[in-house]
Amino acid sequence: MSSEKSVQATQLTRKFGDFIAVDQISFDIPKGEIFGLLGPNGAGKTTTIRMLCGILTPSSGAASILGFDVSKQTEEVKQRIGYMSQKFSLYNDLSVSENLNFYANLYGIPREKVKSRIAELIEIAGLQGHEKQLTRNLSGAWRQRLALACAIVHEPPMIFLDEPTAGVDPVSRREFWEMIYTMAGRGVSVLATTHYMDEAEFCNVIGMMYRSRLIALNDPDSLKDEMRGVLFEVDCHEPGRAEKILRDLPTVQDVVAHGVILRVLMTDKTKKVFLEKVLTENEIVIDRIERVLPTLEDVFVSLVDQENRLHVRAEID
Amino acid sequence: MRQSFRRMMTIVRKEWLHIIRDPRTLALVIVLPVMMLFLLGYAVANDVKDIPLAVADLSHTDTSRTLVDKLTVSEFFMYTHAAQSENEILAMMDAGIVKAGLYIPESFGRDVSTGGVGTIQFYIDGSNPTIAQTAQLAAETISQSMSQEILIKRLERSGTGMQLGLPVDVRMRYLYNPDMKRMNFMIPGLVAIILQVQTLLLTAFAIVREREQGTLEQLIVTPVRSWELMLGKILPFVVVAFVNVVMTVAVGAIWFGVDVVGSSALLAGLSLIFLLGSLGLGVLISNISKTQMQAMYLASFIMMPSFILAGLLFPRENMPWLAYYAGYFLPVTYFLEIVRGIILKGADFFTLWVWIWPMAVFSIVVFFASVLLFHKRL
Ligand SMILES: Nc1ncnc2c1ncn2[C@@H]1O[C@H](COP(=O)(O)OP(=O)(O)OP(=O)(O)O)[C@@H](O)[C@H]1O
Ligand SMILES: [Mg+2]
Numbered sequence: 169m170s171s172e173k174s175v176q177a178t179q180l181t182r183k184f185g186d187f188i189a190v191d192q193i194s195f196d197i198p199k200g201e202i203f204g205l206l207g208p209n210g211a212g213k214t215t216t217i218r219m220l221c222g223i224l225t226p227s228s229g230a231a232s233i234l235g236f237d238v239s240k241q242t243e244e245v246k247q248r249i250g251y252m253s254q255k256f257s258l259y260n261d262l263s264v265s266e267n268l269n270f271y272a273n274l275y276g277i278p279r280e281k282v283k284s285r286i287a288e289l290i291e292i293a294g295l296q297g298h299e300k301q302l303t304r305n306l307s308g309a310w311r312q313r314l315a316l317a318c319a320i321v322h323e324p325p326m327i328f329l330d331e332p333t334a335g336v337d338p339v340s341r342r343e344f345w346e347m348i349y350t351m352a353g354r355g356v357s358v359l360a361t362t363h364y365m366d367e368a369e370f371c372n373v374i375g376m377m378y379r380s381r382l383i384a385l386n387d388p389d390s391l392k393d394e395m396r397g398v399l400f401e402v403d404c405h406e407p408g409r410a411e412k413i414l415r416d417l418p419t420v421q422d423v424v425a426h427g428v429i430l431r432v433l434m435t436d437k438t439k440k441v442f443l444e445k446v447l448t449e450n451e452i453v454i455d456r457i458e459r460v461l462p463t464l465e466d467v468f469v470s471l472v473d474q475e476n477r478l479h480v481r482a483e484i485d
Numbered sequence: 486m487r488q489s490f491r492r493m494m495t496i497v498r499k500e501w502l503h504i505i506r507d508p509r510t511l512a513l514v515i516v517l518p519v520m521m522l523f524l525l526g527y528a529v530a531n532d533v534k535d536i537p538l539a540v541a542d543l544s545h546t547d548t549s550r551t552l553v554d555k556l557t558v559s560e561f562f563m564y565t566h567a568a569q570s571e572n573e574i575l576a577m578m579d580a581g582i583v584k585a586g587l588y589i590p591e592s593f594g595r596d597v598s599t600g601g602v603g604t605i606q607f608y609i610d611g612s613n614p615t616i617a618q619t620a621q622l623a624a625e626t627i628s629q630s631m632s633q634e635i636l637i638k639r640l641e642r643s644g645t646g647m648q649l650g651l652p653v654d655v656r657m658r659y660l661y662n663p664d665m666k667r668m669n670f671m672i673p674g675l676v677a678i679i680l681q682v683q684t685l686l687l688t689a690f691a692i693v694r695e696r697e698q699g700t701l702e703q704l705i706v707t708p709v710r711s712w713e714l715m716l717g718k719i720l721p722f723v724v725v726a727f728v729n730v731v732m733t734v735a736v737g738a739i740w741f742g743v744d745v746v747g748s749s750a751l752l753a754g755l756s757l758i759f760l761l762g763s764l765g766l767g768v769l770i771s772n773i774s775k776t777q778m779q780a781m782y783l784a785s786f787i788m789m790p791s792f793i794l795a796g797l798l799f800p801r802e803n804m805p806w807l808a809y810y811a812g813y814f815l816p817v818t819y820f821l822e823i824v825r826g827i828i829l830k831g832a833d834f835f836t837l838w839v840w841i842w843p844m845a846v847f848s849i850v851v852f853f854a855s856v857l858l859f860h861k862r863l
Contacts, residue, residue: 221706243708251706255699259499261506266499273495274707276488318703 174199174326174357175220179229182215189215191380192229197359197373199325202352204371205361206468211377213361214254217328220359221251233326247275250319250327254334254361258315260304264295267303267318275322285321292347293317309340316347327351329360333367345370365465376468379479383471388464395467396474397421400443402430403456410452417446422473431460433470492709496717500691504721513687518679518729522736525671534560536620539583541568546594548603552631556587561623574608584610585620597635672737673824674797679729680756681763681791681817687722688767689780697776715859719764723757730756734828746831752824755841759820762848765855772858791817819844 175197182190190212197203205213218224220231222242230237236244258267268286277285290296293313303311312332319327329348333341345367348358360371368374369388376384376391384391404410407428414423414432419442421433432443440457447454462470504510538556542549557564566583568574574586586608597603605628609620692715695701704714730753737743745752766787774780791797794804794811795818801809812818819840826832826840834841 218702223702223705246706246708249706251703253699253702255702257699257703259503259700262499262502266502270495270499271707274492274704274709276491276708 172199173197173232173235174201175203175231175233175359177216177220177229177231180216180219180226180231181228182212182219182224183227188380190219193377193382194229195375195382195385197326197357199357200352200355201372202348202358202360202370204368204374205359205377206363206365206368206374206464207361207377208472212380213377214330216377217251217330217359217361221249221328222246247322248324248326250322250324252312252315252319252327252329252332254330256311256315258303258311258318261302263300263302264290264306264314265299267314268321271318271321277322289317289321292350294343309336309344312336312340312344313347316344320351325355326357327359329358331361331363333362333364341367365463365468368464374464376471378472378475383475384467391464391467392462395462395470396435397470398434399460399462399466400432400434400440401456401458401460402432402443402447402454403428404430404447405453405455409450410447413446413450413452414443422469424469431466433466489710489713493713493717493720496709496714497720500718500721503691504725510687514683514725514729517682518675518733519736521679522672522675522733525675535563536561536585537565537583538562539566539568539574539577539586540564540589541570541574541587542589543569543591544589544593544595546598548594548597548635549589552589552605552628553587555627555631556624559623559627561619571606578608578610581610585624669743669829670800670825671797672733672741672743673828674821675737676730676733676756676824676828677759677795677817677821678792678797679733680726680760680820682788683729684719684722684726684760684763685767685770685787686781686784687725688719688764689770689774689784690777691718691722692768692771693774693777693780696771696774711860712856715768715856719768722764723760726760727753727756743828745828747827747833748831751834752827755820755823755827755837755844758841758845758848759816759823760848761852762816762844765848765851765853768855768859769851772855772860791815794818795821797821813843816844816847819847 173196175195177196178194179192180190180194181188181192193212193216195203205216207213215224219226220233220238222238222245225239230239232238233245234248236248238245259270262270265286268289269282272282272285290299293310293316295310295314295317298306298310303314306314316329316332319329332348333344336344341364348360349370352358360367362368371388373385373387374391375382384394386394402410402414407425407430411423411425411430414420414430419435421435423433424431434443440459443457444454504514540553542553553564556562562585566577568577568586568588571588574583574588577583578586588606588608590604590606593603593605607624607628609624695704734745734749734752738745767784770780770783770787774783790811793799794808795801795815796804796812797817801812801818804812822840823837823844826837
């Protein structure tokens with residue numbers, strides 16, 4: 169087994185009774201990379217992370233962190249990972265420095281170094297001057313930064329962040345990702361889940377989860393290139409009626425309304441003139457039709473769409 | 486090993502901060518015992534004094550008046566209403582104006598003075614068993630002592646000069662509780678109950694809360710071991726429980742005058758053994774509870790029988806046989822005997838051995854089971 173890989177998951181599966189929450193997932197994370205795990209609610213992201221951190225045991229399949237098996241070498245794994253859970257899980261009635269102190273002692277940071285390490289973390293998290301403040305009274309963004317600081321007290325080479333920026337304002341989200349980038353720059357590997365597509369763009373590799381399975385795995389640009397079909401942005405009068413008409417076309421895969429602008433995903437080789445013709449025939453006034461590059465969100469929507477169609481077909485068969 | 490100890494003490498320090506910063510825990514720790522003490526002390530203990538009494542004396546003789554005096558000079562009854570008939574007494578009892586009634590028929594004085602048996606009717610409101618029990622005992626005691634006096638007078642009058650031995654002094658029945666003060670019965674019981682409630686509830690809560698709030702998930706990924714976490718969490722509550730025992734005993738002695746006759750050291754030592762079992766139960770409950778609510782229900786399931794079957798409020802001797810024997814399955818039953826033994830009778834280790842060993846066996850088994858079964862998991 170290569171220890172160059174920070175994470176190696178093979179056919180990782182977890183069942184809760186009859187329900188399969190994670191279905192045969194395989195992926196690697198090389199050292200120093202940022203891996204983004206995307207997917208709708210209930211896709212199985214948290215369950216995957218929990219298995220990798222040794223909180224849940226896999227029903228089948230295997231995973232290793234830096235070459236250590238997650239179900240057999242739990243002590244070795246624990247010393248090397250940092251985990252920030254989806255639900256905020258620091259002690260609200262403890263102050264910023266008390267929380268840090270608690271984890272520093274649990275992780276066995278040498279006593280003489282505890283103080284300097286905490287000072288360092290407070291600086292990384294930008295919490296100077298708030299050491300004595302109770303965690304309960306911190307704003308959302310600061311809490312998340314404190315949670316991250318607590319998770320990296322012992323300088324782990326691998327960190328797992330489960331929706332670290334949920335409910336945080338855009339500016340603070342960017343600051344948070346700066347922190348993640350800084351760490352990755354020092355060789356730390358990161359696995360983060362998120363619902364924000366702009367954050368996904370920051371990742372070196374993206375895994376898309378849907379219905380317990382990994383439906384795509386690649387870097388953001390390749391994912392966009394791979395996307396089947398062509399995307400058009402349509403700005404026209406009567407967008408509601410236009411949406412209905414376009415949806416009924418056999419070559420249209422999906423139509424999404426972004427305010428008054430429609431994003432129309434066509435199957436291969438469709439030309440702009442074709443769309444213009446259809447809309448004009450239906451007496452809709454067109455302001456603008458333009459071919460655009462897909463965003464990760466488009467990629468995701470299209471993949472999910474494809475997946476659902478396969479699913480429906482499988483059920484009919 | 487040193488790392489283990491350090492992790493455990495880290496948990497202890499954190500738990501300590503929770504205790505002193507959470508007003509609800511503090512309330513449970515400080516207010517609850519004192520409140521229970523005063524509640525039981527005044528609501529239960531004082532009710533048995535000055536039971537309102539209605540008297541219908543149709544006899545109007547010296548003998549009947551003496552009887553009424555004897556009843557009312559005792560602390561137990563207070564002559565609040567005079568009635569003219571049996572029915573009037575019953576009506577007052579129905580209305581709840583009085584809790585006891587005495588009906589002395591017209592023939593009473595004549596019967597007694599002619600050497601016959603004077604019959605009187607005594608009514609007791611049985612809806613509050615504590616009051617009823619006290620009232621009954623008091624009435625029996627007083628009328629018996631009066632019968633003896635009358636008997637002696639008759640003997641003296643008959644001039645035989647023979648000295649008859651008196652029947653057994655009924656007061657002997659309250660050897661360890663001469664004034665029939667319920668507080669003597671209650672304070673030791675409170676010590677036991679406070680220890681049980683606090684350790685069981687607080688430990689269960691302390692662990693389940695981490696599960697509920699998601700902090701346990703964070704602890705699972707740290708190197709802290711299950712037993713370090715568990716001991717670290719319960720140690721502060723041992724201290725808290727001890728402070729409470731001292732507080733309860735002190736208030737009992739200073740305010741209610743119930744002194745500790747026996748050895749305080751023995752009391753502390755045996756309390757510690759009892760604590761182990763109780764803490765263990767708390768941990769076991771936390772193992773199977775997902776929320777604090779569930780833990781609360783499970784804890785009540787253990788605590789309710791403790792209150793009733795172990796003999797905290799009512800003496801076990803008066804219970805139906807099933808309840809009586811069921812009490813033997815509760816460790817608090819043994820502990821109650823021990824605490825009462827030490828506080829009231831000054832009993833020593835050897836006298837109490839019959840109660841100590843079953844309790845110790847239970848505590849040790851439960852404690853080790855809880856250490857072994859406790860796993861830090863979701
Ligand atoms: N302990 C459990 N017992 C039973 N089912 C569970 C358990 N944990 C998770 N699940 C189920 O497994 C599925 C995947 O859950 P998971 O939390 O991994 O999703 P997620 O991708 O993290 O979603 P979200 O974006 O909402 O956090 C969900 O349907 C959830 O209900
Ligand atoms: Mg999740």
